[in-house]
Amino acid sequence: MLLKLKYDSRSVRAPVISKVAIEENALINIIEAKVEPRFGEIVVEVDDEIAERVAEKFKKYGVEVRKLTKSIEKSEKCVDCGACISVCPTGVFERGEDDRIVVNEVKCIRCGFCVGVCPLNALKLPE
Amino acid sequence: MKTVEEINEKIREGNVNVVTALEMKEIVAELGAKEAAKEVDVVTTGTFGAMCSSGAFFNFGHSDPPIKMQRVWLNDVEAYTGIAAVDAYLGVTQLSETLGMEYGGAHVIEDLVRGKEVELRATAYGTDCYPRKEIVTEISLEDVNQAVMVNPRNAYQRYRAATNSSDRVLRTYMGTLLPNFGNVTYAGVGELSPLNNDPEYRTIGVGTRIFLGGAKGYVIGEGTQHSPPFGTLMVKGNLKEMKPEYLRAATFPGYGVTLFVGIGIPIPILDEEMAKATAITDDKIETVIIDFGVPRRDRPIVKRVTYAELKSGKVEINGEDVRVSPLSSYYMSKKIAEELKRMIERGEFFLTMPVERIPQKEVFKPMRQREIKVVKSVMSSPAITISPEASIEEAARILIENEINHLPVVNERGELIGIVTSWDIAKAVARGKIGKVEDIMTRKVITTTMEEPIEIAARKMEQHEISALPVVDKDNKVVGIVSSEDLSKLLAR
Incomplete structure (x- = not known):
């Protein structure tokens, strides 16, 4: 499943993806990334089974998460x-x-x- | 032996045997050419692809007071008016003056065929017989006297496939080509395509009645750039009778506007030879893949392939499987061959023999040019260069003393390793940076060679938004430098 992560000026400075990957023992594939000093937008791919808890973890670290379910x-x-x-x-x-x-x-x-x-x-x- | 008159008689009587080119391959494989020739009367072919050399003649009727149109636009797309007062030719690739590549002549034609109105705007100088100097009005296909599609080059028998060896994405008339041989694109539908089924042009010639854009049309001669086996056709048909499904405007991103045209041609099976010809299969139709990474007329051939290989979806280049995109629609081409088959079976479409054959041999010549100007003739040589060890102050001094803005950085062997510009130095100074040239130089340098045409050097500068290119030899040694000012002096003329 694809997740769209939105970082604010605070979360964008933290190594959130690494933290989530280690803590949830999850494989996270970065599909698209736009990172700026005060904002970031990253699309990641994770296995469907773990998508829910990975999303929750991202939210815990102050990252907004939206599931991308629609394709081309x-x-x-x-x-x-x-x-x-x-x-x-x-x-x-x-x-x-x-x-x-x-x-x-x-x-x-x-x-x-x-x-x-x-x-x-x-x-x-x-x- | 059969004649077209006999076949037409069968069409009239309702007992003609028509098959599509795809069905014919199987019939010949099963029965052999001799039996198939007795069995089958007509083979229908079809193709549906982007055909840039297309357009339509219009006669708009006369306004009151009348105007001799000197320039005319349909929905802001200019048509050619260098003919009589209210005649004009609209080419499909002409771009809108307001919308650019989003809308062009092809879109105007599709809109008209869909029954829409378009805005006509014309200007003139005014004469005693045509006093009006401008007009703005709306027209539809119903309003004009004639709307005749005349396409100078359609239905390519086969076409060179495309790939890209360069390190950037190319936007071409062959679609988007990914860097480093990232993909291959090809046009044409091989064994289903009209001319491949009559490679000696025995039955397709001047006067052949065809299916064009959903209506009846005619071949009016060989097309421009006709050079067998890369044969082409010039065709005409009544735009007023055409259907939008078979004429679709398209934009090849970064290239421009074109029109997908649907053409179907019936081939009378006069004898065993024609049965054999229409049995041709994709594995017998050869073409080449050429490299669009080389921006020259004679692009290098990367590989020889057959349409069967292209159609398989993958070809091998340098040991790797490369994915292939068709640019013509097999689905629509098949649909056209089937639609034409139905029209003949229903007695709505009769065959014709050509009144004149089209050439079986023809050479496609390059343009006669006065000269091809190359970088060597405009570059400054030798170039003033600097060592990576030199100080930033030293670089600044050289730039000022020589009144230049670019300094190629070379190692002790004279090989290019970077470039510094006056802007790099200004930035370094502004940030209080002191140090060596190598600390501030750009390492990935865009270069040119002595033999490169100046137009290509100019495009490199434009694409990378830079104003000079070091000229290097085959060993990457700097032999000169060329600036945008050097080029603009020549190109502006």
């Missing part, structure tokens, strides 16, 4: 060309049996790179 969405504007297939780092897009483009939502890590690649502007990353 393909609209009816799609013409099934496949320009998205090779740019996705996790292989979300595939050509299906009938040659239409299939979206494997569970693989999406919400990096958003494909949104700026689609010639038909048919991909959106819902908040």
Whole structure:
């Protein structure tokens, strides 16, 4: 599961991810990070089973947590060309049996790179 | 042996046997070409991909008082008016003057085909016969006299696939290319594509009736840049009859606007030879993967591949599996071949033989140029350089004495290891930093070479927001320096 962590000016200076990883014995994969002197936004991936308690721990250390459950969405504007297939780092897009483009939502890590690649502007990353 | 007249008679009688190109591969594999030729009358092909060399002629009718349009815009996208008073040609890649790459000629065409109104704005110099100097109005496809799609180059038989050896993401007409051979993109639908099923152009030629954008259209000749086996077609059709499903405006990010065009061509199976031709499979259709990391006309070939390999979704480059993206829609291409098959079966579409063959041999020449200016001709040489051990004061003195802003830093062998600019020194001074050049120099230096065209050097500076490039030889030794002022003097002319 993907968690979006929001740090304020205080929590952004603490090694929160390391603390949570050690204390919860959790593997935390950083997908996206934007860290500034007084603020930070990090997207991490953790196993579904431990997501709940990892999220609670982050909250305890003063980090705001939001679960990212929505993945990339393909609209009816799609013409099934496949320009998205090779740019996705996790292989979300595939050509299906009938040659239409299939979206494997569970693989999406919400990096958003494909949104700026689609010639038909048919991909959106819902908040 | 069959003739097109005999096939058309069968269409009229309702007992024609039409199959798609994909079905034909299986039939020939099963029955052999000779039997398949007796069995099958028509093979339908299809393709649906971005075709930049497309557009439409319009005749808007005359205003009162009349105007001889000198310039005309449809939804802020300019069309070409260097023809009669109210005739214009709108190209699909032309960009909106207000929205840029978000909206272009292709979008205007799609909007019109969807039945929407667009704003027409025109200006003129005014004459005795055409006194009006400007007009702004709304038009739809119903309002104009003619709207004729005329596409100078469509339906590429095959196309060079693309990859990128450079270290940055490239935004190209072949889509987004990831750095370090991160992906491959290719266009065309191989064995389903019209010209691959008639590679000698026996039945596809001037006058061939085709499916274009959901309506009937015609081949009017070979397309521009036609060079078999990279054959192309010039086509026309009535935009008023077309369907939006088969004409889709698109933007290739960082490149521009284009139009996905749907084309289907029926191929009459006149004899065994035609049955054999339409049995072609992807593993027999070859192309090359070229490197867009080299920004030159003749991009190096990375690998030879077949459409079967490309279609598999992975190709090997330098020992690694690289993922492949198609840019043409197989789904839509199949749909077009099937739709055309239905139209023929229902007796709505009859075949034609070409009135003239298109060339089976043709060379695609490069542009004749006066000269290609290279960095060597404009660089300052030798470049004034400095050692990494030198003091910041020393660097400042050299910059001032020579009235320059950039100092390449070289080691004792003359190899480039960094660069300091007057701005780096100003920053160091402002922060009270004293020390050596190596403490403040930039280590990742963007460079050029003596033989690099100046346009490419200029683009490097623009992309990295810098104003000079050290010129290095193959051993990374500094042989000169070129600044944006040196280049702008030449490029502005």
